[in-house]
Amino acid sequence: MGQRKSREAIDYFQFTSLINKSCTAEQKIVIIENLWLVAMADSHLDALETHLIRKIADLLYVSHADYISAKLWAREATKPSYDGTSNGGSDGRRDADDISRRHP
16 A cells, blocks of 8 residues: 555655644654655665655654754664764664654
8 A cells, every 4th residue: 555655646745734733843863864864775865865754844844953863863873983883872762752852
């Protein structure tokens, strides 16, 4: 079903509108952070990846400040530490509660 829907999609609005209806602002920021983590997984950030994440962030009504903050967090989380592990905490992931604590 998901593949069929994605083939039929003209734009991202139908998918992001579902997220907008069911997710909090904090959850949307977590989605953007996770998109950055995926984009940075190969240690190369392509202009098309940046453009796509920006477009999705706009459609999710994520502020530019939160978009940049998510990018910086993901960059830090994917940066290798001296022992060869990531710097993102126990597993490099955060959830909406982490975001809530950051944005009281």
